[in-house]
Amino acid sequence: MSTQYPTSPAPHVASSNHVARVMQLVLIALAPAGLAKVWFFGSGWLVHLIVATAIGLAIEALALHLRKVPLRPHMTDLSVIVTAALFTLPLPPLLPWWAAGTGMAFAIAITKHSYGGLGFNLFNPAMAGYALLLIAFPVEMSHWTAPDASLGSLVDTLATIFTGALPAQQHWDAITMATPFDAMKSGLQSGAMMEEIVRGPAFDTLSGKGWQWISIGALIGGIWLSRVGVIRWHIPIAMLTTIALLAIATNADDPGANGGILFHLLNGGTMLGAFFIATDPVSAATSTPGRLIYGAGIGFLTFVIRKWGNYPDGVAFAVLLMNLCAPLIDRYTVPRIYGHRLRQPAP
């Protein structure tokens, strides 16, 4: 006779937030940077995004199946698309599809699922995939089209990405150009001063041509992302402040051999890395002081790799190195718990 009501543990209410919504907001925030990349470097990013998403989802499904995890909630959490977007944004616009696919496959199969899937990865999957390409395919990864190159139609872009061959009458030398970092490296090696280098074709009024707008797009998206509460300011601000201080210090020390603050902040992966990569909560440090240390560490390593390393940019490697340190940072930055280590006057 008695009606039975379902029982469940408290709390009985919850906010409407969920993982897919977080991912969705990240994707929206990436739009300005993505549009800037398409505007300056052509539709290649969109092709890469589709290829990486397709391969990523296929591997995700296979990995979930092998791990005997229910497919539906994980396939619809949008995390693969976020990884694909972050992984493909820094890729050269005409990179062959198999290279993009290899990086994405590595990101999802090895970096993500072999560590236990969403939430369990030690390294940021997008950066691990990107770093693999930098090491494995240095030639393909250096074919950066010039920001103002005439790239032809979407069909030409598709043909180049899928066949590896440029359309007839096109030559890599004609449409590619040194990235701002490459221009600086080779310029300095040939004895040029920084002041001359930044007047070169790879540069615009603020910083690298095209790159400055991708960076500003990432900055705008990132600020919005922190306003909607998906990321907190500590990691980006710590990273950007560290890079800015090092840029100011080295530039003041020797302006001829060092890029200035805008050169470093609005070039390469600085802004994307600060707001979208370093803030990946899974692989970052988690407490407030921990996040400040973690962000500053990424900024420092990025700068060191840029200045003294062989690779043009350092964000990916800096992130991966700090991913390694995150558990250690977490261990030593536990916030003071209520009622612990008190220093209060007697009542």
Next chain:
Amino acid sequence: MTLAAGKWGGLTLRTIATGSATQIAMAVEVSRYILLLRQHPNGSARALVTVGEQVNVGQPIAEPADDLSTWMHSPVSGLVIAIELHAHPYFPDAPQPAIVIDNDGLATRDASCHPLPDYQMQSPQVARDKILRGGICGLGGAMFPTAAKIDASASASCRTLLLNGAECEPYICCDDALLRNRANDVVLGAQIILHAAQASNCVIAVERDKTDALKALQVAIAARNDERISVRAVDAFYPAGGECQLIAQLFGMEVPTQQVPSDIGILCHNVGTAAAIARLFEHGEPLISRVVTITGSAVGEPRNLEVKLGTPIRALVKSGDKAIERSIDRLIMGGAMMGTTLPSADIPIIKGTNCVIAATTQELPQRPAEMPCIRCGDCAEVCPSSLLPQQLYWYTRADDRTALERFGLADCIECGCCDYVCPSHLRLASRFHAAKQAPLARP
């Protein structure tokens, strides 16, 4: 999106419109009352009556048998028809002994119920004994025996009495109604506790947005012209009414871990407890009823009712409207954040019941399936104890007792804020609760 409030985390939760719940109405009398001997989950009283015995209103029917049980009194006059196992809110799978009394409707008052208006002439010990024999316990929900708490605070020579009127759970408004309508009782109760505990001053804390309650208290204090008692408005957030959170907000002090407020000189009681003490001293009425918020969209407008202990919840959620009654999908005793779901409406009101929510599925839907933790850290942002729930989560998975201790599992107040904000819908509060109960794996 929920907002973190202030230094100690917390949530700003949508409060449910109180509507007609500003008044306190009398609940309907029922023909049969069920008095669970186990009121506090870890304390059981011993029955003093036998089946077939006639009892009067306020007659002692059970005595404390351990540190956490209290005296119990018959809420009505009538016949003890059974002492049998009955469904219990905290033990859905294990029925507990209860005294069942059939109401004769005569409301014959027991001769043992006598007031103590001249308590100030008596020693504090006399007042404490009166509170003990009156069956008073923490009406905020914890049901800790009040007399024992006052004893402990007197021996710790607490100077400050803190009456907690900060009711932060979104559905509950019984203390608000109590303060609006019976501020005099609360202030008299404060004076009695000050005497019984030999404390020197009393702060009554109420959330800033409860202006009517604040006003009523000020009027009541002015009427008694007692300079020892003051009212303080506090920030309205969840869990502002947590003892430790309230002390931090009011006094800038923290209760040291593993200690209680009396260790830092503060004696905490709920405003409802103070009002119950006032009725005991003024009218000789032991704790046989309390104010309960009856709410949830399956009962229509929320109400605050003076309910006799032992009233089956079925009698309270009955609105006469069959269509509404049939729509109850979930029944909760307590608040939406920390309350207990009830499997059956036969479960009776106990001393700690401040609220009954009869909810529809639309109102309180079942939580979605858990996803993996993405370590977003929202939980740490809202934790009022400054814990890192995302780390505790990992350590409960690994059952790493050393790390759990280091990361302060014992300091978790199980408020559920982390659970509420978790985008992966992890059942963090119940996970931490279970981890706390588990015996230490290693010595």
